Amino acid sequence: MHVARFGGIAEAFFKNAAASTLRRKRRYTNEIVSKAERVVLNSREFLKIKWDSDLHDRVIERIARGLFYYHYSARVPDSYRVKAQWFNKEPDWEIHEEIQIFSIANGEFKYGVLKVEESADSIWLFEFYKSHWASAIIADNIED
Numbered sequence: 001m002h003v004a005r006f007g008g009i010a011e012a013f014f015k016n017a018a019a020s021t022l023r024r025k026r027r028y029t030n031e032i033v034s035k036a037e038r039v040v041l042n043s044r045e046f047l048k049i050k051w052d053s054d055l056h057d058r059v060i061e062r063i064a065r066g067l068f069y070y071h072y073s074a075r076v077p078d079s080y081r082v083k084a085q086w087f088n089k090e091p092d093w094e095i096h097e098e099i100q101i102f103s104i105a106n107g108e109f110k111y112g113v114l115k116v117e118e119s120a121d122s123i124w125l126f127e128f129y130k131s132h133w134a135s136a137i138i139a140d141n142i143e144d
Contacts, residue, residue, distance in 0.1 A: 053086075056134070060084035064124045064136035067111065077120050081142045087133040091125050099125075 022029045036047040061082040068076050076082065093101060093112055101112040108129055115122040124136040 056086060057084040060086075060126065060134045060136050063111075063126065064138060067113070067124065068120070068122065068138060071113065072115075072120075074120075076138055077140070080120055080138055080140045082136050082138050083142045084134060084136045087135065089133065090127065091133055091135065093125065095123070095125070 022032075032049060033047070036049045039046055039048045061084050064082050064084070065076050068074075093099070095112075096114050099112045099114045101110065103110045110127040112125040113122055120138055121140070122138045124138070126134045126136075128134075
């Protein structure tokens with residue numbers, strides 16, 4: 001299970017958007033709550049919700065593939081793999097002097113890309129609501 005702290009725009013997103021969706025779509029709420037377990041931390045009760053790591057990685061992979069197509073007007077080659085991972089803290093956005101950094105939706109989604117010229121090999125960094133970070137590596141020689 002992954003644990004993330006909420007606050008700032010992440011908390012605002014949850015209260016203003018996610019919570020209203022969950023109120024309207026009772027099926028989602030019931031599914032989430034049915035898989036959660038109650039835990040007590042510092043005398044306060046919380047719901048511990050299981051994190052679907054495989055689903056997370058598939059979503060990050062799709063985002064990387066979509067942004068690759070958007071920026072380079074080409075699909076990721078079939079011989080290439082996309083490997084996703086999450087971070088429990090903000091990555092170093094200045095990983096390389098040539099990294100290109102983009103921000104959309106008033107900074108709610110930020111991403112950076114560092115691509116090898118004449119190749120599809122690339123590294124993608126992602127930030128969601130200043131509270132969740134992930135990356136994707138696109139390469140033809142990635143091992144499990």
